[in-house]
Amino acid sequence: GNSVTQMEGPVTLSEEAFLTINCTYTATGYPSLFWYVQYPGEGLQLLLKATKADDKGSNKGFEATYRKETTSFHLEKGSVQVSDSAVYFCALSEASNTGKLIFGQGTTLQVKP
Amino acid sequence: GAGVSQSPSNKVTEKGKDVELRCDPISGHTALYWYRQRLGQGLEFLIYFQGNSAPDKSGLPSDRFSAERTGESVSTLTIQRTQQEDSAVYLCASSQRPGPYEQYFGPGTRLTVT
Numbered sequence: 001g002n003s004v005t006q007m008e009g010p011v012t013l014s015e016e017a018f019l020t021i022n023c024t025y026t027a028t029g030y031p032s033l034f035w036y037v038q039y040p041g042e043g044l045q046l047l048l049k050a051t052k053a054d055d056k057g058s059n060k061g062f063e064a065t066y067r068k069e070t071t072s073f074h075l076e077k078g079s080v081q082v083s084d085s086a087v088y089f090c091a092l093s094e095a096s097n098t099g100k101l102i103f104g105q106g107t108t109l110q111v112k113p
Numbered sequence: 114g115a116g117v118s119q120s121p122s123n124k125v126t127e128k129g130k131d132v133e134l135r136c137d138p139i140s141g142h143t144a145l146y147w148y149r150q151r152l153g154q155g156l157e158f159l160i161y162f163q164g165n166s167a168p169d170k171s172g173l174p175s176d177r178f179s180a181e182r183t184g185e186s187v188s189t190l191t192i193q194r195t196q197q198e199d200s201a202v203y204l205c206a207s208s209q210r211p212g213p214y215e216q217y218f219g220p221g222t223r224l225t226v227t
């Protein structure tokens with residue numbers, strides 16, 4: 001079946017460091033890919049998405065590129081801030097018209113000043 | 114405008130009791146999803162509703178779980194004869210339409226079965 005695997009956390013970085021959170025997927029067809037974020041005390045919210053191969057999603061300085069050849073959707077940010085501390089979830093939406101999401105297990109990011 | 118709301122925010126129940134969780138989606142959103150998040154794990158899909166179409170129940174873990182939605186409004190998730198392994202945060206999300214579109218999540222209901 002379809003699945004998403006994320007790098008295990010927690011990831012601890014100093015402010016202004018470069019961030020990469022790895023995400024790989026297994027899916028039939030052509031899924032859409034998402035990163036959702038959950039800030040402390042808040043609900044889950046969409047960070048960025050890509051719907052086809054080679055698309056790059058971007059938001060708030062974060063980027064991820066849909067790589068079909070490596071079945072990956074790694075999240076990157078050039079310079080993290082303390083306010084980026086959160087739990088990040090990679091997810092795919094199956095190539096059907098329901099939109100139901102399959103999530104990775106989440107990666108906790110802690111950024112220290 | 115108002116986001117997705119869920120009630121109760123917390124529920125503690127004894128093993129064997131039934132519980133009912135409620136979700137109010139964003140007005141006008143036709144697609145509604147329920148997910149479960151166990152401690153330290155990712156979200157698991159439970160069930161999906163789209164308008165008056167038959168729901169996709171493929172994620173429900175057992176026949177103790179059921180859900181209803183009337184049209185494009187409120188949804189309730191019912192767990193009968195709760196077990197300790199049902200302890201989790203239950204999240205509801207809605208979307209303007211089905212497909213690869215943004216889902217808006219509620220704050221969740223934290224269920225603890227003692």
